[in-house]
Amino acid sequence: MVRGLKSLVADYKTRPAGKYTSDSWAPFAKALANADGVVADASATASEVAAAKTALTTAAGKLVAADEGTFQTITNDVFWNDTSGNPIYSQGGGVFKFGDTYYWYGVHYTGAELYRANPTRKYDGDVTFVSIPVYSSKDLVNWKFENRVATRSTSLASGATLGQAGWVGRLGVSYNENTGKYVLVVQAYLPSMGGDGVLFLRGDSPTDTFDYAYFQTQVVNSPTTGTGDQTVFTDDDGKDYLIFSNREGRSRAFVSKLRESDSLRVEPAVQIGYNSAGREGNAMFKLDGKYYHAASDLHGWNTSVTHVIESTGSNVQGSYTGEYTLAGTEMDYSHVTQTGFFVTVKGTKQNTVIYAGDRWADFAWNGIGYNQWMPVTKTGARPQFHSVSQWQFNVTTGEWRVGPANNYALNPNFQADRIIVSQVQGWTNFRESGPTSLVTNVDGGANGSRFALRIGATQSYAGGVRQQITVPAGVYRLSAFARTTGSLSAAQVTITDADGASRTLDIPVSSGWTRRELTEIPVSAGTATITIRAASGNGYLFVDDLELVRTAGGTPPPGQRYEAETAPAVCQGTIDANWAGFSGSGFCNGTNAAGAYAQFTVNPSAAGTASLGIRYANGAGSARAANLIVNGSTVATVSFEPTGAWTTWATKTMTVPLNTGGNTIRVDPTTTTGLPNIDHLDLGPTAG
Ligand code: GCU
Ligand code: CA
Secondary structure (H helix, E strand, O other), rough: OOHHHHHHHHOOOOOOOHHHHHHHHHHHHHHHHHHHHHHHOOOOHHHHHHHHHHHHHHHOOOOOOOOOOEEEEEOOOOOOEOOOOOOOOOOEEEEEEEEEEEEEEEEHHHHHHHHOOOOOOOOOOOOOEEEEHHHEEEEOOOOOOEEEEOOOOOOOOOOOOHHHHOEEEEEEEEEEOOOOEEEEEEEEHHHHHEEEEEEEEEEOOOOOOEEEEEEEEEEEOOOOEEEOOEEEEEEOOEEEEEEEEEOOOOOEEEEEOOOOOOOEEEEEOOOEOOOOOOOOEEEEEEOOOEEEEEEEOOOOOOOOOOEEEOOOOOOOOOOOOOOOEEEEEOHHHHHHHHEEEEEEEEOOOOOOEEEEEEOHHHOOOOOOOOOOEEEEEEEOOEEEEOOOOOEOOOOOOOOOOEEOEEEEOOOOOOOOOOOOOOOOOOOEEEEEEEOOOOOOEHHHHOOOOEEEEEEEEOOOOEEEEEEEEOOEEEEEEEEEEEEEEEEEEEEEEEEEOOOOOOOEEEEEOOOOEEEEEEEEEEEOOOEEEEEEEEEEEEEEEEEEEEEEEEOOOOOOOEEEEOOOOOOEEEEEEEOOOOOOOOOOEEEEEEEEOOOEEEEEEOOOOOEEEEEEEEEEEEOOOOOOOEEEOOOOEEEEEEEEEOOOOOOOOEEEEEEEEEEEOOOOEEEEEEEOOOOOOOEEEEEEEOOO
């Protein structure tokens, strides 16, 4: 009898709590604990065992599976459409949840239509207001167009219409519990009604056509009329606040209550932050009991890192910490956006905040797509921004994951800076030889875009830029648009993984923009480095629209590694271990003489061509040349460029023909300087 209960308990103990609703899980967990106690009780009677068994099976039968939800894909860097396939034009707005539905309000400008039709110039002269559309969604991904809550013909006070506004901008919606009305709070410049101020429009439902209610030019405690930038923040208790900065200077961060009786006034402002340089795109989110006020730099339509101040207590109008940069927004200026607004999703498994950034690409000409939404999670003490170009989100559980088409390269279009610079954001310059300044971005990128990366000089040089990113293990595709001028002795994009294995996309000479790609790149998990490098006597490499996409998951089959210090490898020199960073137990330090070779014997899985990588360090000042000799025949010449130090290792990749069985691969130096130090040879899979 007890044995039967014992096996039942053991079986039920494998059920994961997270798969069931907490309401149904509680009685089940209780019955399970009770049955467990009966099993352990040697004096339990047969009827006690039977009762425990029945109670347990009954509770198990009543378990209700939790809604697992579904993952929906959010793709950035494209123009978004609604569920009918029509363009979404919604900028500077906000998303608000009423009932079980999310509603998204924003502004439709004429410039947005023009840029979408022809994104090869900017339309900052076309900030004319068209309407305020509202979309609805249950999953925050698929948006159904509902209505235009306000248009140019919306009537205001004393015969004025919204079409007469000089500016209609940042807005949000408050549901007022006392009036049962929805109040749209809009930043506006209305010359006939007193100038800059906050406009209140009101509707009976979230998707109603809203009517004029009030226009407030001055918020008490703000040094200026109107607002710098503003958003509406709704707290957990349903109270609504206007988050804004002062219009002139924008140095003060304010939180004001919206009047509780009807939401039709902005109450006196409480200052929560100050930065003399000015801040824009003011927006608030709440995560795990803390308030976070986020803002961008103050400089027109530019993008920037996201600046955060966080509440030190549980009062939204209380004290806040000093400013820090939201981690993850540094390398590509918040995925080339300005802070727009936040949506906090409390999932059954985790809380995720959506950073809804606006690229303002219509006015800034800095890429494709207006709405760039990224997940923000809390890892450790502070929130973390994840700059993903594609991700999948589960609104039910709050979980998210990187999308299959995500581009792991950051600032891949070299447009985050939006001005000509000599240090491109997210990329680190390096120089092997030649003038100090080899890198810039230039006007005129690929595919009608504004900027591209340029490496080069009118004299002899070698160098370029590097970027370090964190990637999961997998097989990747690397592609870029490129063009060249002059003659280049090297033009390449290299990806080096956390293990030091690298693959190089060589860029041929081409006067026009051409897409180049390298596929089937095995990359191990961890920090990968993308290196864009050129060398020439007088010539330039231009690169744009770089993409690093994972085409297959999982850890790629391990290639075969052959250490230079392990027989049957031959080293005409000494096996040394004095320079750190080598794999295995040492490296081959070839005698500095022509013909002092290093040789490997490799056994490919099949005959055919195989790619191989030879890892080396060259701390000397100039390249060392060698013949690549496979099974006695010279198949190529290799130049081992300086790596900068004997402790800096690089991998030279090449493709060689191989037979089945043992093959000798020899690097045979052709000059008296001999070989660089040789660490190992990695053999890739053989292709037919
Ligand atoms: C230095 C260095 C060696 C290297 C040698 C060379 O002596 O310590 O590791 O092999 O230079 O120039 O080849
Ligand atoms: Ca040597």
